[in-house]
Amino acid sequence: MKLIDTKEAVGHVLCHDLTQIIRGVTKDARFRKGHIVTEEDIPVLLSMGKEHLYVWEKQPGMLHEDEAADRLRALCQNAHMHATPVKEGKVELIADIDGLFQVDVERLDALNGEDELMIATRHTNTAVKKGDKLAGTRIIPLLIAEERLRTIEAIAGDRPLLTLTPWQRKTCGLITTGSEVANGLIEDTFTPVIVRKLAEYGITVTAHHFPGDDVAAITAAALDCKAKGVDMIVCTGGMSVDPDDKTPKGIRDTGASIVAYGAPVLPGAMFLLGYFEDGTPIMGLPGCVMYARATVFDLVLPRVAADVPVTRKALKGLGHGGLCLGCPECHYPICPFGKGR
Secondary structure: OEEEEHHHOOOOEEOOOEEEEEOOOEEEEEEOOOOEOOOOHHHHHHHOOOOEEEEEOOOOOEEEHHHHHHHHHHHHOOOOEEEOOOEOOEEEEEEOOOEEEEEOHHHHHHHHOOOOEEEEEOOOOEEEOOOOEEEEEEEOOOEEEHHHHHHHHHHHOOOOOEEEEEOOOOEEEEEEEOHHHHOOOOOOOHHHHHHHHHHOOOOEEEEEEEEEOOHHHHHHHHHHHHHOOOOEEEEEOOOOOOOOOOHHHHHHOOOOEEEEEOOOOEOOOOOEEEEOOOOOEEEEEOOHHHHOOOOHHHHHHHHHHOOOOOOHHHHHHHHOOOEOOOOOOOOOOOOOOOOOO
16 A cells, blocks of 8 residues: 555545544544545545545556456346445345346355355345345455456356346136035135235136046146136145045146156145146145145245246255244244255
8 A cells, every 4th residue: 555645546445444523423434445536535535634545556457346346246137136336345136026036056156166255145046026135245355356357257157147037927727626625515725825825926816626536627627727828727635645635647637747746845745746838837736735834835836936947856956945844933934944955
């Protein structure tokens, strides 16, 4: 660092915080370490009694933390998100829409494995709302070599690290199985739960069937929903190995390609997911979805709502973090459930 005349400090980087004291008003850092002095700052600095300043000597090939932070932000930012102003080498990204937030975790780990920077994000595959904080990035030193930054950019590649996909699917065909429901012997308490969960993603039930426990009737109901052009189909109940539970076969007989019957999630192990040839998803929900606060359905629905295909690998990968702890007071999604990779 070097000592210079304040009047000649424009464009230079401050080496330490400078405190401004206005009696009865403030006593705080008016300028922070790392601040780049502007023309407008000179009168303020002089009014603070700062006729000389310690500044970093500019060197070719070195970037200030704010310049570097903006380039780090560019590695992360994608559509439907905006950045906060750069401050002390730190930038945050904020959601512009409701949607599914995803992170390329492998590349995130690769970048955080490098020194002189950090990127912290929300968990991947989580639902977010407009205004939610998505990620924060920071350059660690006050100055960083541009060559070092170019190495970091090469590791990141040419695709943004983050994505935010708006909800795409708007309509649902709901098939409520069970002869006890079809015959009016018990109240249908499953449907209100599904309607509420779908509404969180802007999805409306536009077709509803009560086929009882007949395999052919379940298949016919699903195909009727498909013919009506719904964006997704949900079958509730009848998913266990009980001989009276016919939903899995009813779904299979539709001709949909089954991704998996069974998921490494508790509650929700008997979950079934399939896709028709045109990409329309069909799901079989076990009874736990009716009474448990958070289940496999809550983990899969955001991806389905955003029209992000759920692969067998992704579904089977839910085991890490897929154990609900059954807390007396549920705070999902602010909890470990479903927060694996």
